[in-house]
Amino acid sequence: MKFVCNKQELLKGINTVIKATYTKFQKSILECIHIVAGSTLTLDAFDTVTAIRTNIYGDIEEPGQTCIPARILQEIVSKFPDSEVTFESQEPSGVRLSCRSSAVVLQEMDASExxxxxxxxxxxxxxxQGDFKRMIDKTAFSAYMGEDKPVFTGILFESGEDTLSTVAIDGIRLAKNTIHMEVPGAIRAIVPAKSLKEVARLMGDEEESVQVSFGETACYIRMENTDIYTRLLDGEFMKYESIIHKTYKTRVKVETKLIEKSLEMVSVLAKEDSSNLVRLEIGQNSIELCSNSEYGAAKDVIPVLVEGEVLKIAFNAKYLLDVFKVVEEESVFLEFNDSLKPCVIRPAEGDAYLYIVVPVNVRS
Structure with missing residues (x-):
């Protein structure tokens, strides 16, 4: 095997697939990046859950394949000067990488395995790609982070009559994002959120297309030069529709950026307290936000449009901020029933998203 490619092109390919390398045990073939020099130059990796494959440009002089530990390969190539890198097989089981006056011989593993x-x-x-990336970005933050509820570490994809939605739940909050499009067949599949976050990072031009399909046990995602495979999570996703309140006693229309900036300000002190608590007092035409810690107290008042009853309620500030950071619309509705029931956040127009945040039970 022998090929030559640009250092930056090679490093881009390495960084694309390296997130799918297996890191739990060294000396495993799955800790490697698999490089194939054939009709094209291909790099791929597989961590038993997710596989990523990408094509890069290279001048292939002799076809062949090799497997090199990903971390070593990435660090070596990143230290090379910005120039052409030459890969060449070296007997009995090594690969020589050279770039200008620099050269390294690395031991390889058996690529046939x-x-x-x-x-x-x-x-x-x-x-x-822009639509797919937004669907991930606007829901992935609500996926469960622990290991005791694996089904909730994923994002549910489900299709409707002319819609495709993503849903994530961690027990304290829910995030749902919906786009209007027709998809073949009925889709209800749970994809690991960790894998989808990596997919989102690989998305390029917003207008470029991405091809998606769901098999019985896996999701496949194909972009121009990169393919991603990830296994689906087993289990039954929560029937979340039952926790979405259809009615409300208090409804607030608020400017998104206004409440985001207010939450950021009071969070400076809230995050110094272990509960990260922010209290909201909803009046006739305003919301007062306040927080306390051993360092002091913060308060801010913002104007809003209110329907229904006044209300006092408290939340973990981070959970509210996570929502408003991904909402792009100018204003949103916040819907409440009482101080112990979840807040539902909807767009002021349309049905592009829905968020639910459970309040914190505090004494008055």
């Missing part, structure tokens, strides 16, 4: 990249299954559909 590396798993074949899974073939795409199921009916596929296409959407813009």
């Amino acid at each position: 590396f798993p074949a990249f899974p073939e795409m299954e199921g009916d596929s559909f296409t959407l813009k």
